Amino acid sequence: MYPNQQYTQRGGGPSGQYPPQQPPYGVGNMVPGHQQNMSGPYGGNQGGFGGAGAAPFNQGGFGGVPYNQGGFGGAPYNQGGYPQGQSGGSGPGGYPSSNQQPYGANPHPQNFGPPGAGYPPAQGGGYGPSSGNFMSNDQRAQRLNQIIRQYEINPQFAARLQSLGNCEVVVLCDDSGSMNTPLQGTNQTRWDELKSLVNIVVDICSVMDSNGVDVYFLNRDPMLNVSDTRNVRQIFNMLPQGLTPLVPALRRIIAAKRNQTFEKKLLILIATDGAPTNEYGQPDVGALEAVLRQERTQQTYVTFLACTDDLPTVNYLSNWDRLIPNVDVIDDYRSERAEIQRTRGGNFPFSYGDYIVKSLLGAIDPWFDSLDDRA
Numbered sequence: 001m002y003p004n005q006q007y008t009q010r011g012g013g014p015s016g017q018y019p020p021q022q023p024p025y026g027v028g029n030m031v032p033g034h035q036q037n038m039s040g041p042y043g044g045n046q047g048g049f050g051g052a053g054a055a056p057f058n059q060g061g062f063g064g065v066p067y068n069q070g071g072f073g074g075a076p077y078n079q080g081g082y083p084q085g086q087s088g089g090s091g092p093g094g095y096p097s098s099n100q101q102p103y104g105a106n107p108h109p110q111n112f113g114p115p116g117a118g119y120p121p122a123q124g125g126g127y128g129p130s131s132g133n134f135m136s137n138d139q140r141a142q143r144l145n146q147i148i149r150q151y152e153i154n155p156q157f158a159a160r161l162q163s164l165g166n167c168e169v170v171v172l173c174d175d176s177g178s179m180n181t182p183l184q185g186t187n188q189t190r191w192d193e194l195k196s197l198v199n200i201v202v203d204i205c206s207v208m209d210s211n212g213v214d215v216y217f218l219n220r221d222p223m224l225n226v227s228d229t230r231n232v233r234q235i236f237n238m239l240p241q242g243l244t245p246l247v248p249a250l251r252r253i254i255a256a257k258r259n260q261t262f263e264k265k266l267l268i269l270i271a272t273d274g275a276p277t278n279e280y281g282q283p284d285v286g287a288l289e290a291v292l293r294q295e296r297t298q299q300t301y302v303t304f305l306a307c308t309d310d311l312p313t314v315n316y317l318s319n320w321d322r323l324i325p326n327v328d329v330i331d332d333y334r335s336e337r338a339e340i341q342r343t344r345g346g347n348f349p350f351s352y353g354d355y356i357v358k359s360l361l362g363a364i365d366p367w368f369d370s371l372d373d374r375a
Helices: 137-150 161-166 190-208 229-236 246-262 285-294 311-317 333-344 352-361 366-371
Strands: 167-173 213-217 223-226 265-272 300-306 327-330
Touching: 137 190, 161 167, 161 190, 161 352, 167 190, 167 246, 190 213, 190 229, 190 265, 190 352, 213 246, 223 229, 246 265, 246 285, 246 300, 265 352, 300 311, 300 352, 327 352, 333 352, 333 366, 352 366
Parallel strands: 167 213, 167 265, 265 300, 300 327
Antiparallel strands: 213 223
16 A cells, blocks of 8 residues: 555456455445445446345335435436546545535534543543434434435445444544644645544444544543534644654553453554654654554554655555554555556546545455555
8 A cells, every 4th residue: 555565466356346345245234124225336246245146235225215326416426437636525636625514413512521631541531422323223324325425435335334333433633743734735734634534434433333433632632432523623623733642642542442342343543644752752663563563452453544645754654554463554545546546447436435434444344455456
């Protein structure tokens, strides 16, 4: 996934097509009692997933709401893929607009409680937990259907979201001063892009788990059980500053969530734009690698997201997804899209919503590795 990195072919399909499905994922199992028609122009079996023998999906879609036969959201798909630079986003370079209203925002925003002193133990401290996002199966199915349309998540990606139902998801956000850096070719900063990413993660994960997502930071208190994206926008209004103490922040998360890993998988997304630093502000990559190798349970999965298009600054990550178990490394959106389209063909559709799903599932579902594997 990084330039000049050697790739191992895992049996991906021909250029411009998705790799073959391996486990028998089916969207119908994501929400009990519902099936979905996910047919479309993305290749593969048009009647359903999992090969020629797979049963077709219910033509009514999620929650009894039929899909437009031309594509999601009532608009026909672009048969040649997304236009270059416009894939899956309304902002420059395919990124979502920082002013976009996410789906599922609570019209009555919750007020934050007073910040705690530092990071909390497993059951308290920090910002007060967001109220539970409890929905009926019909509501859950309809909301997921709308999220898939809004973020242009392709059917084969969406079909694999069910695996999040057995995961506790935590996002660790780099809020160091360098996150104020503008993204090349856009009117957004790295911090703006991270806010968009966390919004979509919360939207998706709050459907799969009513407890929402825990959002941690390096230099401020966390938000626990976030299921309302308005809370995300409020905390991101405070601009980033400080160093990059990834190691102590990751240790706090692992300690707080250790007991939960005996019941379900723990998925930690670490969004960062540089190397970890120690208390003196000096880079300390070795300490982070030691935590990943020695201090996690077998049920703890970690995905690193590069919040920068300056890939040499995160080059230390380049081989960790090949050398350390249950670790995945994802480039920034534009670099990841370019790599996938070099492998699968220039018209291969890869929206920003697809990027988020790949980021969420890459560490726990090896199918996503084959998207950008080269022979």
